[in-house]
Amino acid sequence: MIQALMVKPGEIIFQDVPVPEVKPDQIKIKMKRIGVCGSDIHVNHGKHPYTSYPVVQGHEVSAEVVEIGAKVTEVKVGDKVTIQPQVVCGTCYPCTHGMYNDCEELKVMGFQTTGMASEYFVVDAKKALVLPETMSWEHGAMIEPLAVAVHAVRRAGDMTGKKILVLGGGPIGNLVAQTAKAMGAAGVLLAELSGYRLAAAKKCGIDTIDNAKEDLMEAIIANFGTDRADYIFECIGINATMKQAIDYARKGSTIMVVGVFADLGSINMGYIQDHELTLVGSAMYREEDFVKAIELVNDGLIDFDTLITHRVKFEDYEKAYKLIDEQKDKAMKVMIEME
Ligand SMILES: [Zn+2]
Numbered sequence: 174m175i176q177a178l179m180v181k182p183g184e185i186i187f188q189d190v191p192v193p194e195v196k197p198d199q200i201k202i203k204m205k206r207i208g209v210c211g212s213d214i215h216v217n218h219g220k221h222p223y224t225s226y227p228v229v230q231g232h233e234v235s236a237e238v239v240e241i242g243a244k245v246t247e248v249k250v251g252d253k254v255t256i257q258p259q260v261v262c263g264t265c266y267p268c269t270h271g272m273y274n275d276c277e278e279l280k281v282m283g284f285q286t287t288g289m290a291s292e293y294f295v296v297d298a299k300k301a302l303v304l305p306e307t308m309s310w311e312h313g314a315m316i317e318p319l320a321v322a323v324h325a326v327r328r329a330g331d332m333t334g335k336k337i338l339v340l341g342g343g344p345i346g347n348l349v350a351q352t353a354k355a356m357g358a359a360g361v362l363l364a365e366l367s368g369y370r371l372a373a374a375k376k377c378g379i380d381t382i383d384n385a386k387e388d389l390m391e392a393i394i395a396n397f398g399t400d401r402a403d404y405i406f407e408c409i410g411i412n413a414t415m416k417q418a419i420d421y422a423r424k425g426s427t428i429m430v431v432g433v434f435a436d437l438g439s440i441n442m443g444y445i446q447d448h449e450l451t452l453v454g455s456a457m458y459r460e461e462d463f464v465k466a467i468e469l470v471n472d473g474l475i476d477f478d479t480l481i482t483h484r485v486k487f488e489d490y491e492k493a494y495k496l497i498d499e500q501k502d503k504a505m506k507v508m509i510e511m512e
């Protein structure tokens with residue numbers, strides 16, 4: 174089978190490798206779509222702190238089950254699936270306390286262990302989530318990023334009647350906003366600098382604040398009143414927006430840290446103490462988040478199509494990164510098409 178191997182930042186070669194043997198508790202899947210995400214882009218630029226080369230990428234996927242091991246009962250040949258890409262130890266404190274997404278030995282496919290950028294992939298059946306027959310391959314590959322958003326919203330708690338501010342309109346911020354709305358938030362506002370991403374959020378039914386033109390505090394009060402936001406989701410991972418989150422929080426607001434910070438953050442501890450703010454981290458997802466993500470899509474509550482801006486063929490994998498570098502904010506989700 175052909176496998177895409179990133180040999181060094183920015184360089185992908187295709188190699189012919191044997192298809193691994195299917196063990197009794199494993200399945201063989203034929204890859205259909207692979208989404209490219211922000212973390213993949215960091216790897217392409219040589220800026221992902223926990224990834225070494227060569228690396229096979231691919232962790233946002235949809236695929237068809239083509240073979241199952243003797244002991245597999247969860248899925249059958251012909252099923253459409255997506256894969257939970259975490260490889261965990263199963264014995265550490267987080268793993269034994271229902272928090273395996275925080276495993277002490279966590280490895281993620283496409284980063285610290287082999288990803289799915291190949292014609293076929295062999296994986297433990299328990300990592301597979303069956304998608305509805307009616308779901309498209311593209312939408313199937315979007316379930317993983319949606320699961321990130323679902324996990325973050327669930328970490329926050331019950332959305333019913335709550336006012337939500339999302340900082341950042343990239344795919345994750347956009348999906349967090351859509352998820353909060355789908356899960357009952359009374360109001361959702363998304364602040365972003367890019368006109369393109371603001372328009373995308375609007376198209377997905379989200380109210381927006383143009384962070385380049387509007388005063389953020391005035392816009393928050395205009396939309397939510399002086400009580401401002403109950404929850405603020407930081408979905409960029411930079412100091413400037415974390416500062417905004419803390420400065421513009423109401424007393425007692427909760428700030429959800431969803432963005433991945435490359436630099437060490439420096440935050441206003443005085444405000445957190447004096448305003449009794451709650452700061453909550455959110456990292457990846459668990460199986461129940463995938464299940465909820467599939468349900469939300471099946472119920473027609475999530476717009477993925479606006480987020481999928483580009484499609485490239487598997488053999489043009491490198492081109493995906495070239496166009497991401499060129500298009501910048503206008504490349505939201507690039508899909509690698511396997512056929
Ligand atoms: Zn990702």
Ligand SMILES: [Zn+2]
Binds near residue numbers: 266267268
């Ligand atoms: Zn563990």
